[in-house]
Amino acid sequence: MADTESKALKVKEKAEVATPAEQTRPGLVFTPAADIFETDKEITLLADMPGVKAGDLNIDLHENVLTLDGFVKSPEAADEVDVIREYRTGKYYRQFTLSQVIDRGKIDAELKDGVLRLKLPKVEAARPRKIAVKSS
Amino acid sequence: MIWRRMTGFPAWDYWTSPFEQLERMRREMDRLSEGLGRGLFREPMAGVFPLMNVTEDKDNYYVRAELPGLKADDLDISVKADTLSISGEKKISAEDENAQYHRREREAGKFSRIVSLPTQVDTGKVEARCTDGVLTVVLPKAESAKPKQIAVKTF
Structure with a gap:
């Protein structure tokens, strides 16, 4: 990742999505940017969800479909008037289909500084096993 | 409306309220331009991170x-x-070097x-x-x- 370290960050507009089901709460819905990587033991998902508090984030794994649903409260007070508005706030919603068999009991989620870190450990049977070949 | 005009009746609503017609057109235009504005122009952006x-x-x-x-x-x-x-x-932060990325x-x-x-x-x-x-x-x-x-x- 050394090559990306010095690069200047470019503006990326938040991607708005249309969720399959109509929302119960009105408002905008965005797709959080995510990194997903896999090791032998687990799959890790990192998602940028600025403004979401731990209590407002729902993570659900149902039949290999992982759903992230984060609600953002507007940080502005009622008497504040807009001067410039370049980004909008709303909830975050994204679904992933996981191909690996996940050990549901050991899923670990941490939300820190607006970044979700979700560890999805693979079940024992799904882990690759190296078989040592003996020479007799 | 076309049907009524075709049948020869000077359609009532057409002749009696041209203003209503205009009003309806204006509303339609507003709706259109609003939709355009939302899709194309959006917020003013400086194009510099962070927004x-x-x-x-x-x-x-x-x-x-x-x-x-x-x-x-x-x-x-x-x-x-x-x-x-x-x-x-x-x-x-750098992750496990054996990690295989699916998405970045x-x-x-x-x-x-x-x-x-x-x-x-x-x-x-x-x-x-x-x-x-x-x-x-x-x-x-x-x-x-x-x-x-x-x-x-x-x-």
């Missing part, structure tokens, strides 16, 4: 930016008279942005905090820039 929302109330300006994963230490914020400059670096959408890099505010601010009282990946800078307006209420005397 910022600036709001004000009677006493303060509030500058907000979404910076997920950044801590207060990673940011360099300074104020001068009526300009606020924010710079820093968004880092993505989050970006790392340096950024720097200067915003000029409509009026001077009290540079000594500026406060900044970073919560849940959202930076909020509160800039109290300078005493000289605040509107003065003028009492109207009655004689």
